[in-house]
Structure formats: structure tokens, C-alpha cells
Amino acid sequence: MRTVPVSEFMPTLRQLVSVVLPMQLEQAIVASAVRFCRGSGVVMASRTFCQVYEGQTINIVRDSAVNRRADGILKASDSALITSDGVALQPDRDYHALSLDDVFFLRDAQDVTITCTVEPVLGAKELPAKLYDDWLSGICAGAAARLYAMPDSLDPNLHAHYEREFVETMRQAMRWRLETSPSMSPSAPVRKREFF
Incomplete structure (x- = not known):
């Protein structure tokens, strides 16, 4: 997964917020990126x-090659879709989710694919390039909203404006993800019921 330094977001954010220290800008950008990834699910791994074996525990993102190439800046942010030979495995029957990043398998399975949404860790110095390439304005709007919500802000009314812009961009990203990755869309399980 390609990454870009947090500093690449700074020129766009500087157009929205002018009187803040660079360290606060970076923290706000990373916090906005985390919130954006959680809310939209656009960054996936x-x-x-x-082969996986009964009793085996797998780290989904932490020990993955994607995270090693990204210098450990990613962590799982949502539940995973786990398939074996193209068939979805069932939680509590085939595996236990010990945490967002750890899965404990209850039976042997072959050709297992684990897909989940990821987010940057707080304090990351780099962010996934997808956020910069496709959602730059939304990430910066979220960072600006966070900075304008501070008590010593020059114009606290701008917080509401940038928060609306951030939420709208996040919803747009979520709609895009649901339309382009229907297999990751949440679905209610089909329950067999008998009435009388």
C-alpha cells in the first residue's frame, strides 16, 4: 500500500486554517484520517x-506484509470478512474474533482470505495514499473542524461549516465503498423461522 507523508496534507489545510502550530496541524490531520477511515471504510487490506489450522490465531493487519511496507502505520478498524474457498466463514462456528486484529480459528480451513477495513494509528507520520489522492478535501475539512473546535479558536462558527463538509465527504466515500465492494457490505443473516 502506497503512503504519503502527513506533511503533504498541510498546504490544503493551511488554506482552511491559518494560525495554528504545525504539530497541532499534523495531529488534527491524523485524527481526521482515523475518523474518516472508521466512518467510511474506504481503506481496505x-x-x-x-491453510489455517484449528486453534491458530492470526493477526489480520499488524503482522501483514501491507503493514510492514507501510512501516506499521495501520491497524484493523472494523470486523473482517473471512472466506474459505470463496465461502464466507461464520463467527462462533468457524472462528472467534478475539479483537479487531486477531482471529482464532475453530477448525481447519484451506484457501482462506481475510479482508477488513483499516485505519492509521494515532501518531502516524504517513497516511495511505488513497486518502490523499481521493479524499484530500474531506480529510482537511475534518482537521479544520477539529482545530476550530478548540477553546482558543479565532472563529468557532467555522467548526460547524467544516464538520458538515467532512461528514458529507465521509458519507460520499462510504457510498462509494458500498457500491464498489458489495461483498464487504453489512448484511443481516437469513434466519429460518416456522410459524405454527
Whole structure:
């Protein structure tokens, strides 16, 4: 996964907020990126295993090659879709989710693919390039809203404006993800019921 330094977001954010220290800008950008990733799910990671064994625990993102290439800036942010030979595995029957990043398998499985949404860790110095390339204005609006919400802000009314812009961009990103990745869309399980 390609990454870009947080400093690449600064020129755009500087157009929205002018009187803040650079360290506060970076923290606001990373916090906005985390919130954006959680709310929209646009950054995804996937791992494939030829074989997993009963009793095996797998780290979805932390130990993945994607995270090693990104210098450990990513963590899982939502539940994972786990398939074996193209068929979705069922929680509590085939595996237990120990945490957002750890999965404990209850049975052997072959050709296992684990896909989940990811987010940057707080304090990251780099962010996924997808956020910069596709959602730059939304991330910066979220950072600006965060900075204008501070008690010593020059114009606290701008917080509401940038917050609306951030939320709208996040919703647009979520709609895009749901339309382009229907297999990751949440779906209610089909329940068999008998009445009388």
C-alpha cells in the first residue's frame, strides 16, 4: 500500500486554517484520517493463507506484509470478512474474533482470505495514499473542524461549516465503498423461522 507523508496534507489545510502550530496541524490531520477511515471504510487490506489450522490465531493487519511496507502505520478498524474457498466463514462456528486484529480459528480451513477495513494509528507520520489522492478535501475539512473546535479558536462558527463538509465527504466515500465492494457490505443473516 502506497503512503504519503502527513506533511503533504498541510498546504490544503493551511488554506482552511491559518494560525495554528504545525504539530497541532499534523495531529488534527491524523485524527481526521482515523475518523474518516472508521466512518467510511474506504481503506481496505486483505490477506490470503493457503491453510489455517484449528486453534491458530492470526493477526489480520499488524503482522501483514501491507503493514510492514507501510512501516506499521495501520491497524484493523472494523470486523473482517473471512472466506474459505470463496465461502464466507461464520463467527462462533468457524472462528472467534478475539479483537479487531486477531482471529482464532475453530477448525481447519484451506484457501482462506481475510479482508477488513483499516485505519492509521494515532501518531502516524504517513497516511495511505488513497486518502490523499481521493479524499484530500474531506480529510482537511475534518482537521479544520477539529482545530476550530478548540477553546482558543479565532472563529468557532467555522467548526460547524467544516464538520458538515467532512461528514458529507465521509458519507460520499462510504457510498462509494458500498457500491464498489458489495461483498464487504453489512448484511443481516437469513434466519429460518416456522410459524405454527
